[in-house]
Amino acid sequence: MTESELIAAARTAAAQSYSPYSSFPVGAALLFDDGSVVTGTNIENASYGLGLCAETVAVGRAMADGKRGGLVQVAVTGPGAEPITPCGRCRQVLNELAQLGGTDPEVLCVGPDAVNRVKLSALLPHAFGPASLV
Numbered sequence: 001m002t003e004s005e006l007i008a009a010a011r012t013a014a015a016q017s018y019s020p021y022s023s024f025p026v027g028a029a030l031l032f033d034d035g036s037v038v039t040g041t042n043i044e045n046a047s048y049g050l051g052l053c054a055e056t057v058a059v060g061r062a063m064a065d066g067k068r069g070g071l072v073q074v075a076v077t078g079p080g081a082e083p084i085t086p087c088g089r090c091r092q093v094l095n096e097l098a099q100l101g102g103t104d105p106e107v108l109c110v111g112p113d114a115v116n117r118v119k120l121s122a123l124l125p126h127a128f129g130p131a132s133l134v
């Protein structure tokens, strides 16, 4: 799975976005160490505050499939003019899955003209996670 393929998977996921309120479709693609990819997209709600972000949907899907770590790379795509960056809640949600397997995934923040590559630990320094409870 190349970086471009992972980004393409995120863009494909974003095509299924349910975002009638923001008109801001987001896609996320999670790459695991076994080569598998799990995607998600944002799902909004008429009760606005209940919307789900793409990254959170992807993590939920992955964990429902039994994933408990092995997260090596994440691609996030949005419609904006600048590379999108995961929201704070999604950083925390991604951290849970990453920390379970002891990885520090690279997050590809994708824009129309550029890709910012940032480690999750840089997006969420001093993270609180499962290891904090033991």
Ligand code: THU
Pocket (backbone or CB within 6 Å): 019, 022, 024, 025, 026, 041, 042, 043, 044, 051, 052, 053, 054, 055, 085, 086, 087, 090
């Ligand atoms: N959104 C995501 O899906 N991921 C993020 O990291 C940032 C924001 C969604 C939430 C909402 O549906 C729309 O983008 C506008 O905020």
